[in-house]
Amino acid sequence: MEYQARAAHAHRTVAGIHCVIAAMAAIFGYLMTSRFPLLGALVLAAPFLAFAAVHFAAATGAEQCRPWARTASTVLGVLMLPLVPLGTAVGVYLLMNTRGEWVPQPRLSDSLGEGWPQFQRDSA
Numbered sequence: 201m202e203y204q205a206r207a208a209h210a211h212r213t214v215a216g217i218h219c220v221i222a223a224m225a226a227i228f229g230y231l232m233t234s235r236f237p238l239l240g241a242l243v244l245a246a247p248f249l250a251f252a253a254v255h256f257a258a259a260t261g262a263e264q265c266r267p268w269a270r271t272a273s274t275v276l277g278v279l280m281l282p283l284v285p286l287g288t289a290v291g292v293y294l295l296m297n298t299r300g301e302w303v304p305q306p307r308l309s310d311s312l313g314e315g316w317p318q319f320q321r322d323s324a
Contacts, residue, residue: 203300
């Protein structure tokens, strides 16, 4: 697996974890707020959903070998280092995979037509 694919996979995993935590925080906020339960759910879940969106964006950019995704992966990896123990492990993993060379890989859909006869359609 290439470096950018590893970084994208790590970002997707962290984003999924943030989505699960956001769901749990929303349920907790809804149950613990007596006056405005939806507001409590939104306030507790919104930061986790924002982090999940950032990680999903970084994963998409890493798959496409975008330069901004490498920078985002480095920044997110450094920001995760103080979150002992899981954040530190993921942060180090992201930093290790941002240092290597990111080589774009052809998508499967781009290569499906290779080897098949190409038919010319008459434009009459």
